[in-house]
Amino acid sequence: MEYGFGNSSFADCGKNDPNVSEEMEKSFTDLLAEELKLQELVASENKRHADAALLEAKKVSSQYQKEADKCNAGMETCEGAREKAEAALIAERKLSALWEMRARERGWNGSETTNR
Structure with missing residues (x-):
């Protein structure tokens, strides 16, 4: 059943009419401009x-x-x-060794213990 379209397709509708073609192009341009604005907003x-x-x-x-x-x-x-504590410990050990050496020179042998 034909509805008067003949051999032309729906896409060709208004193609030959300059006013329709211009309006379609303007509409398409407006849509593209709007899309660009939206993309700018999103960006x-x-x-x-x-x-x-x-x-x-x-x-x-x-x-x-x-x-x-x-x-x-x-x-x-x-x-x-x-580092300070380590230096103080080393100094204390040296002092203890010196006192122990002096005590041994005076006859202390380290075996005596005092129980108090």
Whole structure:
């Protein structure tokens, strides 16, 4: 059953009419422009989210760096205290060895113990 279209297809409808063709092209151009605007908005929003995430990451990184700096300072303090304690122990051992040597020179043999 034919509906008066003859051999032309629906896609060819209005192709020969300059007013319809111009309107279709204008409509297509408007749609493309609108699509571009929407893509710009989406890209802008994505950039805003990325910028916010980057800022947050920088803040967190800064906090971790401050904590790491505090930790390193604490480690340096502890290491300094350990080195001082080690030096004091070495000095104390030398002094104890000197006193033991003097005691042995005066006859102490180390076998006597005192029970009090």
